[in-house]
Amino acid sequence: MTFDYDVDVAVVGGGACGMMTALRAAEAGAPSVAIFEKSTRQGCNTQFSSASLAAGGTRWQAEAGIDDSPQRHAADILSVSGDRSSADIVDALCAAAPCYVEWFADCLGHPVELGADMPRAGQSVPRLHTDRGRQGGGRLVELLRGAVERSERIAFVDNTPATGLVESRSSVTGITVAEQGGTRHVGAGSVVLAADGFGANQEMLAAYCPDAVGRVYGGVSTSTGDAISWGIGAGAAVSNMTAFLGHGLMVPSTGTRLNPALPFLGGVLVDSSGKRFVDESAQGYSKLGSIVLRQTGGRALMIWDRQAMEAAMNSELMRESKGAGAFRSFDDVQALATAMSMDHATVAASVGGELSESALGPPLRALEGPLFAAWVTGGILTTQGGLTVDPHGRVLLASGGALPGLFAGGGSAAGISGPSCDGYSSGNGLLSAFGFGWIIGAQLGPHR
Ligand SMILES: Cc1cc2nc3c(=O)[nH]c(=O)nc-3n(C[C@H](O)[C@H](O)[C@H](O)COP(=O)(O)OP(=O)(O)OC[C@H]3O[C@@H](n4cnc5c(N)ncnc54)[C@H](O)[C@@H]3O)c2cc1C
Known part of the structure; x- marks a missing residue:
């Protein structure tokens, strides 16, 4: 396969998971990272979210005298979801959460505060972090986009939807994108699927998530399940597809x-x-x-x-x-x-x-x-099922083992809320998105 151009890391989707992955990969030393984004005008769910960030064991909790930890956070999530099979992933994401919430404050200047007035069922202590002024996700997305723009290693390619995976000898070696009226082939050392779920795709909802059909939809139009479909086509396993x-x-x-x-x-x-x-x-x-x-x-x-x-x-x-x-x-x-x-x-x-x-x-x-x-x-608001991944964000094949070259996080990966809408703990959505971005990006430096 001849590629039109190559990058070290190709990220599909410029929301929470995509931008976090890119920033972490650049920080880890990846020389060239490209984020292909379908449409910032239509937007991502992160920007319309409340940006309530669940994290256990942060300095804001310590200052408020709240005794919490990643372990306690993980135990609460599992007790609500009942999904023991995701325990390793939940542990990894909960361990990442306090790190990136503190990073938002220290490196992005996000005015983080503990939402002590935001009680939620299933949370044994106040654990949602938010912003002073409670402006929602738009402010955090703006700060992330600013950091992406400032990075010389990252290109944010807007209005350029990815259209599929390129595979060679049982590995993912790149993606196709719709650019300048045609299809371009982009070679990549690693491909990260961060295109969220399929809340806006009625056919996929009917096929995989019938309980959600006919409900009022509060998410964005870009969540059409593209990445999940390509993963399935490449032989990946899916989990929790009935969850939302x-x-x-x-x-x-x-x-x-x-x-x-x-x-x-x-x-x-x-x-x-x-x-x-x-x-x-x-x-x-x-x-x-x-x-x-x-x-x-x-x-x-x-x-x-x-x-x-x-x-x-x-x-x-x-x-x-x-x-x-x-x-x-x-x-x-x-x-x-x-x-x-x-x-x-x-x-x-x-x-x-x-x-x-x-x-x-x-x-x-x-x-x-x-x-x-x-x-x-x-x-x-969003679907919670997707491609089965391991705690490193590697996409797993239905036949067993990881699919080389392919990672997924956020709404494109299987969620941590079990198989239905009942098992969702507040903050799980962005935990999976920012958490996997944090974990995946760190592995994508030059010596991966
Ligand atoms: C109204 C609302 C409120 C919410 N509040 C919270 C909250 O307070 N806390 C919480 O934890 N969770 C919340 N959630 C859930 C949370 O927003 C999502 O779980 C999270 O934003 C998912 O992040 P992501 O990076 O996977 O996807 P997104 O942030 O949606 O980003 C995905 C990006 O991929 C792009 N894309 C899609 N297809 C393609 C393609 N083919 N090629 C290129 N780009 C593509 C999209 O345009 C989008 O920009 C809320 C959701 C909604 C809808």
Whole structure:
């Protein structure tokens, strides 16, 4: 095969995993790294994410007196997912997490802070790290792009989708890309698939992830599963293809999300009759999506009060919801019940005005007017299944062993949340993306 040009490392996808891989490979001494990106205009999921970074054992936790470690983080993830087969990978990613979160602060200038006000089911201690000002993923992506631009070893090639793998004698030796109206063959010592999952590909969802079909989609249009399809074509194994990151607090009328901290702040979920049906804070927000979808009309009403609102507004997703008009306010329970055509006594019991005899127990605290409410449903943000990899990010063949020359991370690799949407722990998505980028890139120096 004659190549149009060669690089040491070809990265497919310029999101979290792709940029981290490239920066680490350049730092490790790889002379030439090229990131081929389908379209920064359409965007990557990282930039639209909340950029909540799960990491155990960081200096911010130590300063707050929180006793955490990569081991504790890994144990929490496995206890939620129940997927012991991914234990080695989870251990490797959790070990990387505090390193790259500190690197974001020290080398990129990301204003990291511990999200002590971001409790999540399944996390035994506060572990999500975020940015001061809570601007979401856009700020972190901008900082990563700046670092990529400054590197003399990395070329970021935008509007240039990769279209396939090039193989020779059972090894991956390069990729094809759609460039300048034609197909170019790019030779590479190593190819890293960092093109995320298949949340935007209805055919693949129907084939591999039927529970996600028909859900409101909150991810980007570029997640079309290209890299996973090529991997399968090259004989790679896939795992956890039925898994996805769901969200139980998606507002279908605006396409925005409510803050997953609301249930911990006293917010309650009621069905169309006004009755509570779930212990809201006992569920991960991904699992909550399926529970909400089982209610009449596939939706539920989230109700919260001013005290909860003040805390919940410290997030980019709640500010977006407010800006989009995702929720309404009511003077009191009576006004809310009337507007929603619900029985006043039923709603009053649900929000804690009277003792609830439900098996769920009373809500966290009694809510007081004014109240806020939004109809929510279960959505899908990203898929969590993909190419089977080892803890080094090497793609494994269905027939056994690694496929030489090929690595995968982030949404292109099998996730660490088990086989369904119930096993997702908050932060798993970016953990797999940044964690594998950190691990894979470090191996791709000149002497690999
Ligand atoms: C709304 C939302 C909020 C989220 N919040 C969080 C959170 O707070 N914390 C968390 O841990 N996770 C969160 N997630 C999940 C997280 O965003 C993803 O798991 C993570 O961004 C995946 O990173 P990635 O690098 O694999 O993919 P991406 O960041 O999506 O990057 C993939 C890139 O590959 C490009 N690409 C695709 N196909 C090709 C091709 N053929 N050729 C070239 N380029 C290609 C795409 O254009 C894209 O730029 C959220 C997801 C969503 C949608």
